Amino acid sequence: MAKKRIFSGIQPTGNIHLGNYLGAVKNWVDSQEEYENIFCVVNSHAITIKQDPKELHQKTYELAAILLACGIDTQKSHLFIQSQIDEHAALAWILDCNIPMGDMSRMTQFKDKSAKNPKNINVGLFNYPALMAADILLYQVDGVPVGEDQKQHLELTRDVAMRFNRDYGECFKIPEPLIPKVGARIMGLDNPESKMSKSSSGANHAIFLLDSPEAIMAKFKKATTDSHTTIVFDPTRAGLYNLLSIYEIFTHKSRESIEQEFAGKGYGQLKSAIAEVVIESLRPIRERYERLMGDEGYIREILAQGAQSVRPIASGTYERAKELVGLV
Numbered sequence: 001m002a003k004k005r006i007f008s009g010i011q012p013t014g015n016i017h018l019g020n021y022l023g024a025v026k027n028w029v030d031s032q033e034e035y036e037n038i039f040c041v042v043n044s045h046a047i048t049i050k051q052d053p054k055e056l057h058q059k060t061y062e063l064a065a066i067l068l069a070c071g072i073d074t075q076k077s078h079l080f081i082q083s084q085i086d087e088h089a090a091l092a093w094i095l096d097c098n099i100p101m102g103d104m105s106r107m108t109q110f111k112d113k114s115a116k117n118p119k120n121i122n123v124g125l126f127n128y129p130a131l132m133a134a135d136i137l138l139y140q141v142d143g144v145p146v147g148e149d150q151k152q153h154l155e156l157t158r159d160v161a162m163r164f165n166r167d168y169g170e171c172f173k174i175p176e177p178l179i180p181k182v183g184a185r186i187m188g189l190d191n192p193e194s195k196m197s198k199s200s201s202g203a204n205h206a207i208f209l210l211d212s213p214e215a216i217m218a219k220f221k222k223a224t225t226d227s228h229t230t231i232v233f234d235p236t237r238a239g240l241y242n243l244l245s246i247y248e249i250f251t252h253k254s255r256e257s258i259e260q261e262f263a264g265k266g267y268g269q270l271k272s273a274i275a276e277v278v279i280e281s282l283r284p285i286r287e288r289y290e291r292l293m294g295d296e297g298y299i300r301e302i303l304a305q306g307a308q309s310v311r312p313i314a315s316g317t318y319e320r321a322k323e324l325v326g327l328v
């Protein structure tokens, strides 16, 4: 039986943190045997918000290097840069002409993002979901992993695909949402009530994948806890629960054995132990990343090959869509 084909997109903005890694990237890496994965660095989506061009260029390669360092294996998976396949923007146009204004106007992410960036509410930001639909539909995928915030966009993708197939003829596979496994919901270290996020400005909010061992230790030491004295998995004690969950994920130990390990110990000892485990787990990723970034030509080559490997699928779908709508 053929493997299911999955499309995952990630924007090259901000820095990848522990929450992104445990919530998404690690699942991608672990699913490389099970699925035919298409991983795309969606740099064209990034310019819906003003970017410094040099920085965007740099961040795009950096993100690709981080994904490779985390274990994305281009012998098994496709990894490419969105802007290197012209069909994304081209198909987005055809889809644009088949998405009712009313459907697009309901997208809550546009409303959120335009409220946050009142000085740059551009047409691309409004249109963002059409480009995302094109990303997905070009590759005839079976599924797309989506978090809560992207569900509405996937729903729009399915709607436009079904409408297109009905009105013009069979063209697109209808993608299913893959709801990520729960459990790896990592909270901010400074504010364990909210999810670890790229955009929080707190200096001790997130552990970034490329943080130095010293920075990781310092951030864990300052992590918010509470004034209790027992160390147990108690979801009502959000700070402690988050720390213990991170420890659980990295050590693969059972909750009982973790509670035993820290019985009678203080938060200081717990925090050092977690920091050590995270430092050692991230060390090989950081080292591989540094080696890769030392050879940008190599990354460029890997990405060129990645684009080459998906281009035939993209152009096949695009040519069919063009033909069906009567474009010569």
Ligand code: TRP
Pocket (backbone or CB within 6 Å): 007, 008, 009, 010, 011, 042, 045, 131, 132, 135, 136, 144, 145, 150
């Ligand atoms: N919108 C997604 C996000 O912000 C990124 C993205 C772009 C994407 N195109 C995609 C995700 C296609 C999945 C499939 O997280």
